[in-house]
Amino acid sequence: MSGHPYCRRFSNEEIMRIKEMCMAGIPPRQILSSLRQSNPHLRAISRNIYNKKAKILEESLAGRTVIQALVDELGEGGFSYNIEYDQEGYLTHLFFAHPISIELSKSYPHVFLMDCTYKTNKYKMPLLDIIGVSSFNTSFYSCFVFMQKEEEKDYVWALEMFNKILGVHNQPLVIISDRELALMNAIRIVFPSACNLLCMWHIEKNILANCKPHFREEVDWVAFLSTWADLIKSPNESSFDKAWDCFENEYKENAAVLNYIKGTWLPLKEKFVSAWTDEVAHLGNRAISRAEGAHATLKKYLQVSTGGLREVKEKICLAIEHQFQEIKTQLSSEKVRVPHRLRIPFFKEVVTHVSMFALDELYKQHEAAKYGNLSSQCTCHFFKTMGIPCGHMIKDMKIQVLPLNAIHNQWRIDARLFNNDQHASLDDENDQINSLLLDFKEKYEKLPILQKDDTKRQLSQFVGTSFPLILEPKIQPHKGRPLGSKKRNESSSTRREPSKFEIVEKSRKCSVCKGVGHNKSTCPFQVAS
Known part of the structure; x- marks a missing residue:
């Protein structure tokens, strides 16, 4: 049976x-x-x-289209969202921010990381994921944007929406991204006062992919990496100029490498060289590795890359709510937790008021000042970048108790209380709407009869306006072999495609010069010799 x-x-x-x-x-x-x-x-x-x-x-x-249901759920859930569609009615852009994410973003508006991830939906739309940093040096999802393309106008639209949920009083100080020129231009347009830093990890991997094939011996490659590291770690502009002169002189014979560095990275030196980045309060964030980690966490919730936008949104909500509960629990725990090593007068004003991450960093600086393990000269880079007094400052203060205002507001936990009210982030907007309604009612009562009728007619038209029919997005063409190819099978995996540097590292190498892209018989060094 x-x-x-x-x-x-x-x-x-x-x-x-x-x-x-x-x-x-x-x-x-x-x-x-x-x-x-x-x-x-x-x-x-x-x-x-x-x-x-x-x-x-x-x-x-319930008889609705998928997009109509998605929009209804976003509105009923208190999300801040916006959509765009083409002339044919197909969805092209979707921006949404969970009420919890909005609350966290306004509480921690100092540093954000931006990066696109792929293989998240069946339409093959890139997903721009904006990540924030909490008091505990942990990450949180700020907002998500599905885009048709990754062009400057797409990024500008996405960042303008993000700017609206932050408000004029919560503008970011630092935004970290990779060398995506369209995104960098959009950041400059929408957030002109923010400092856009480039991810050090991506720079290193780009150097690996584009420069390593031009070195025959491994020892020469290692020496190049050491010289490059010294260059980007230059503590000030004068030392950078000297280091660059040495670098340029040392590799003048290797024109391909030198031209690549000059054309690609030298014009952007203010965005990744320590001489400039150490003057910015990036709070220890010099790479978008936490964004990559957030992508990986999200894809564990998604499981497959063949879901619709509504299914993806639901999985994103699960990830956000789990993340928020972790932050709330840690916040409550650290407000009552006092480690034994911090039970000294110096930490009296900051303990239970500052996160444990910041207290651990402060304790290291205090111990260095106490036992004299300090460098000969203070550069103030630690204080400028982290917002925490360095060992030299602690030594020069000569005080018994550190005042609370000496710590950057990013690390404060005493003034933060998250209520987990899904409509809490909309309170300001609701107050504005209520104020406008009161003003409207007062003005309406003073209008002549004909103007009252005209006003009621306009108001009825506005209230009765129906939401336009929006179709699901068109499936975006992907890179590689066409769909009809027998050698390419469609996969539901969320795993990303290998990057260029990974291909360089795994590719078979020439037995003569150890480069990739050719073999012994076609090696340019072999031909030259």
């Missing part, structure tokens, strides 16, 4: 459990395993779970 569909029906209780586990992002096979643990005689198979999941989705749409 197990072959008949009647025997594989689910009870009402099992249907409720399936709905709950689907909302939690649990895969169908694991849902089935969980149900069988409660009911060993269950005869359902994986296909029954998939069918039930599809039916639950259909019921949740």
Whole structure:
């Protein structure tokens, strides 16, 4: 009888459990395993779970299109969102920020990291993920933007939306990105006062991909990396100029490498060389590695790259809510936690008022000042970049108790209290709307009869305006072989494609010069000799 569909029906209780586990992002096979643990005689198979999941989705749409349902859920959930669509009605851009993310972004507006990730949705739309940094030096999701393309106008639109949720009083001080010229231009347009730093990790990997093939011996490559590291770690502009002269003189024979450095990275030196970046309060963020980590965490929730925008949004909400609970718990814990090593007068005013991460960094500087483990000259770089007094400052202060105002507001936990109210971030806007409604009512009562009728007509038209029919996005063409190629199979994996530096590292190397892209018989060094 197990072959008949009647025997594989689910009870009402099992249907409720399936709905709950689907909302939690649990895969169908694991849902089935969980149900069988409660009911060993269950005869359902994986296909029954998939069918039930599809039916639950259909019921949740309630006759609406997927995009209409998505927009309704964003509005009802208190999200800040915006959409754009083309002349044919296809969705091209979607911006949304969870109420929790807005609250965190306004609380920690100093440093943000921006980076696109891929393989998140079936439409192959790039996803711009903006990441913030909390008091505990942990990351949080600030907002998400699905874009049709990665051009300057797309980034400008996305950052303008982000700017609106931050407000004029919460402008970022530092924004970190990779060398995506369209994004860099958009940052300069939308956030002209913010300092845009470049990711050191991406720079190193670009150097590896574009310069390593031009070195025959490994020892020469290692020497080049050492010289390059000394150059970008120059503590001031004069030392950078001297280091650059030495670098240019040493590699003048290697024109390809020198031209690449001159053309690609030298014009952007203020965005990654220590002589300039150490003057900026980047709070220890010199790379977008935390953004890459956030991408990886998000893809663990997504599991596949074939979901629609509505499914992706639901998984994103799960990640944000989990992240927020972690921050709230840590905030409550550190407000009452006093480590034994900090039970000294110097930390009296800051303990339980500043995060443990900042206190650990401060303790290291205090110990260095106490035992004289300091450099001969203070550059104030640590204080400028981290917002925490360095050992030299502590030594020169000659005070018994450090005042609380000596710590950057980023690391303060005493003034922060997250209520987890999904509409809390909209309070200011609601106050403005209520104020406008009161002004409107007062002015309306003073209008002549004909103007009142005209005003009511305009107001009725505004209220009765229906939301336009918006279609799901067109599937964006991907790189590589066309869809019809037999040698390329479509995959639901969220794993990214290998970068150029990974290809360089893994490619077969020439036995003569150890370079890639050729073999012994076509080696340019072999031909020259």
